[in-house]
Amino acid sequence: MTNTDKTVVVLGATGQQGGSVAAALRADGWAVRAIVRDPSGHRARSLSALGVETVRGDLGDPDSLRAAFTGAHGVFSVQPNSGQSGAxxxxxxxxxxxxxxxxxxxxxxxxxxxxxxxxxxxxxxxVDHLDTKNRIEAHVRNLGTAGTIIRPATFMELLVTPATGLDRGHLSFLMRPDQAMQFIAVRDIGRIVAAVFGSPDRYAGRTMEIAGDTLTGNALAEHLTRAAGQKISYSRLPTTPLAQGEVLGKLEALVDDGRLAGSSDLDALRAEFPFLLRFDRWLAGPGAGLLAEALRS
Ligand SMILES: NC(=O)c1ccc[n+]([C@@H]2O[C@H](COP(=O)([O-])OP(=O)(O)OC[C@H]3O[C@@H](n4cnc5c(N)ncnc54)[C@H](OP(=O)(O)O)[C@@H]3O)[C@@H](O)[C@H]2O)c1
Incomplete structure (x- = not known):
């Protein structure tokens, strides 16, 4: 049986990671079925243009999940999270x-x-909106079906949102200027997931931390300065004593103790997934448009 004979159902396909997964699976020849809340919306229509079958459904409606999963070989599961703006x-x-x-x-x-x-x-x-993932992982591990859990590092995309201050020639993020943190391009999450579905014997039962680059705040500033053609400086996001008890302070503490900074073995990952983008390659490729937008926002 070739991939083309098998269907993978993708959740969140109108969003960042699901969209990346749907595109990568299609590129590898899979039949892809996306569960979307609005099949007539422009994002759903873009998926149809890629050859993705879109079916109406909702994560809160188990009957719609059952209808979409019936007969499918695989499912890519991603959920919205309360920590995301607008969620x-x-x-x-x-x-x-x-x-x-x-x-x-x-x-x-x-x-x-x-x-x-x-x-x-x-x-x-x-951090409640991070600990949700532990609870879902427990459900996946208790399943009779084969499961792979991927744990992506922080998205490179988060570094060039209009809110990061780049339009003022400055980037503020979670780590100290000399402190390293790992990042991954959303495009590569899709490619890794497609590779995982392509080799179930190798990946079923595994939990994998994935990242594409390790960068200090100072290194981020250097890469951004080169890509933007203008000086970009870097500082850590300021926390107040009050914020120490709040989410930002907790996130920075998780960078300091390594848990949010990430510790993936990048050499091993790159040997397994040679397409993984470093930040400079991402800035010159998939991230170029986002950087331009952030600079002029
Ligand atoms: N590692 C990181 O740096 C990082 C950064 C951001 C997020 N995350 C994690 O990534 C996850 C979100 O993924 P994402 O950023 O790829 O998503 P996203 O771009 O925010 O898109 C959310 C997707 O979920 C769909 N959706 C929302 N509610 C739904 C429902 N009730 N039923 C069916 N579909 C629904 C949306 O569909 P519609 O088009 O219908 O709205 C959309 O496709 C979160 O769990 C978050 O914790 C990680």
Whole structure:
């Protein structure tokens, strides 16, 4: 059987990671079925143009999951998270959605489930919107069906959002200027997931931390200065004593103790996934448009 004979159902395909996964699976010849809330929306229509089958469904509607999973070989599971700007979900929603996907995949006889977790999921962090992933991972591990858990590092895309200050020639982020943190391009998450579905014997049962580059704040500034053609400086996001108890302070503490900074073996990952982009290559490629937008925002 070739990939073309098998269907992978992709959640969140109108979003960043699901979109990247759908595109990479199509490029590898899989039949892809995307569960979307609005099949007539422009993002769903872009998926159709890629040859993706779009079916109406909702993570909160198990019947729609069951209908979409029936007959599928694989499912890519990603959920919205309360920590994202504009998200209209609670932490309990996310866990309920993630558990429903895993359980329904099991009931429908799906052969391979890939769950998109987070780099911090190895331990309890005290940040509720990160600890949701630990709870969903437990559901995936308890399944009878084969599962792969991927834990992506922080997205490179987060460094060039209009909110990071680049339009003023400055970047503020979570690490100190001399402190290293790992990042990954969203494009590469899709390519890794496609590789995982392509080699189930190799990846079923594995939990994998994934990243494409390790960068200090100072290195980020150097890369951004070169790519932007103008001086970009760097400083750590300021936290107030009050913020220490709040999410930003907790996130910086998780960078300091290494859990959010990431510790993937990049040489081993690059040997396995040679396409992984370093930040400079990402800035010159998939990130170029985002950087230009952030500079002029
Ligand atoms: N490592 C990092 O740096 C990082 C950064 C950001 C996020 N994350 C994690 O990534 C996850 C989100 O992934 P993402 O950023 O790729 O997503 P995203 O771009 O925010 O898109 C969310 C996707 O979920 C879909 N969705 C939302 N509610 C739904 C529902 N009730 N039923 C069905 N689909 C629904 C949306 O569909 P519609 O088009 O219908 O809205 C959209 O496709 C979160 O769990 C978050 O913790 C990690």
């Amino acid at each position: 209209d979900v609670t932490d309990e929603d996310e866990v309920r959605f993630g558990a429903a996907v895993a359980e329904t995949a099991g009931h429908c006889g799906v052969a391979h489930l890939v769950y998109n977790s987070a780099i911090t999921a190895g331990s309890t962090t005290g």
